[in-house]
Amino acid sequence: MGTSSIWMVVTLLAGLASSGWALYSSSDDVVELTANNFDRMVVKSDEVWVVEFYASYCGHCRNLVPEYKKAATALKGVIKVGGINCEEEQSLCGQHGVRGYPTIKIFGANKRSPVDYNGQRTAKDIAEAALAEAKKKIKNVLSGGSSGSSSDSGSSDSKDVVELTDSNFDKLVLNSDDIWLVEFFAPWCGHCKNLAPHWAKAATELKGKVKLxxxxxxxxxxxxxxxxxxGYPTIKFFAGGPKDxxxxxEYDGGRTASDIVNWALEKHSENIPAPEIVQLTSEEVTKATCEEKPLCVVSVLxxxxxxxAACRNNYLAILAKMGEKYKKKQWGWLWSEGGAQPEIESTLDIGGFGYPAMAVVNVKKMKYSLLRGSFSEEGINEFLRDLSYGRGHTAPVKGAALPKIHNVEPWDGKDGQLPEEEDIDLSDVDLDEKDEL
Incomplete structure (x- = not known):
């Protein structure tokens, strides 16, 4: 062979090597996946997929080929098996966090959050892992979950993520009193796809507090x-109340579910209004104010x-100031007039030291703690601070249940009036005469 012929062969081989040889052919049961067909065939399908991310120069990848082909044949008709040549599909592999070869991922119940396979590289072990994920998907569907396929949206695979558009954005976000985190995404954006499962999980965890x-x-x-x-994704935060x-x-937190949740909860605590100090007037009021709260602060004035009225308003002002100070705790706050709810006072040992008095109740655990210091900003703050740190004396609620709540008229904000005495005419009343000494 002449020198020119040798150079032609070397050039040809170098060209083939630089383009990355595919390890699998169309005659194999391993499907060749690319950026052009990945979403359509894997992400948007209802099928479970095993996908190998490989490089042709990788010795471990070449050693895996016969076992991987064997697994694909064994799973044919049950689970799809594919391969991605990362030398050709660098962007697609990067989107899925591939840092070494071979990397195997199983796309099951949540296509946006595949499971990393870290087992033995044998056909039997790969097939068993794939079947285990298929069983999980079946259980998920039978229990009412999704089939596993995902839509075009970078975040729409969660029912708790609200789909926003040009037409509904103002109504749902700007014109609402809710707190919002909004992701602006592009369907083709790899970072958006990586964020999607975290965004979905955060939306569920923040439900009722912050809308995503x-x-x-x-x-x-x-x-x-x-x-x-x-750029994508871009995340914007909108505080509660009127907006424009x-x-x-700008959202400046991390991109994991826990990062998003922690950042949002901090904003939520800053934006929530101070709790209302509610008069204890009925059973319904008690439940609405305290049933779902971690603690309930009950004051008897x-x-x-x-x-x-001025005296009472001074006490209510102290309670309002404490409510503002401890609003992040999201406690319930109730007050009652001395003697209006005798069963509550007896159950919580309120009133034994006179009025005003305070007790804090854990409704779920049916335990309470009594304020034994002064009913002042300093005394109440010290009492609540100790409780928030898990300190202080607690006792079980008598009977392990709150007693009957009487329906009472709410205070009208005015001073009290002594009942008018009825004038009695004694002129016609016969009185027994008594002998004088």
Whole structure:
């Protein structure tokens, strides 16, 4: 062979090597996956997939080939088996966090969050792991979960993530009193796809506190332009209450579910209003104020005849200030007039030291703690601070249940009035005469 012929062979081999040889052919039961067909065949399908991310130069990858082919044949008709040449599909492999070869992932019940396979590299072990994920998916579907396929949205695989559009954004976000985190994404964005399962999980954990939404910025361009979206994903925070386009704040937290939840809860605690100090007037009021709260602060104030409107308002102001100070705890706050709810006072040992008095109740555990210091800002703050740190004396609620609550009229904000004495005419009343000494 001449020199020119040798160089032609070397050049050809170098060209083939640089393009990355595929380890599997169309005659194998291993499906060749690329960026062009991955979403359609894997992510949006209802089938369970085993996917190997490989490089042709990788010795471990070449050693795996016969076992992987064997697994694909054994699973044919039950579970799909595919391979991705990362030399050709660097972006696709990067989106799935591939850092070494071979990497095997199983796409089962949650296609946006595949399971990493770390078992033995034998056909038997790979097939058994795939079947185990298939069983999990079946159980998930039977219990009412999703089939596993995902839509185009970077975050729409969770029912708790609100799909936002140009037409509903103002109504749902800007014109609501809710707190929002909004992700602006693009369907083709790898980082958006990586964020999706974390965004979905965070939405579920934050339900009832902070709403999470997702807007496809490639479709709903009006809102994307309005908020100056230039990269994906971009996350904006909208505080509770009235909002406009200038209300948006940049999200600067991490991109795991726990990072998102912790960041959002901190914002939530800053934005929540101080709790209302509610008068204990009925059973319904008690349940609405305290049933779902971690603790319930119950105060009994002096009777209005013993402490006029100005006096009572001073006590309520102290309670309101404490409510503001401890609002992040999300406790319930109740107050009652001395003698209006005698069963509650007896159950919580309130009133034995006179009025005003305070007890804090854990409704779920049916335990309570009594304020034994002064009913002042300093005394109450010290008492509540100790409770928030898990300190202080507690006792079980008598009978392990709160007693009957009487229906009473709410205070009208005025001073109390002594009952008018009835004038009695004694002129016609016969009185027994008594002998004088």
């Amino acid at each position: 939404g997702a807007l496809d910025a490639t479709v709903h361009t009006i809102k994307a332009q309005q908020f100056g979206i230039q 386009r200038d209300s948006a704040q 002096p009777h209005i005849l013993d402490c006029d």
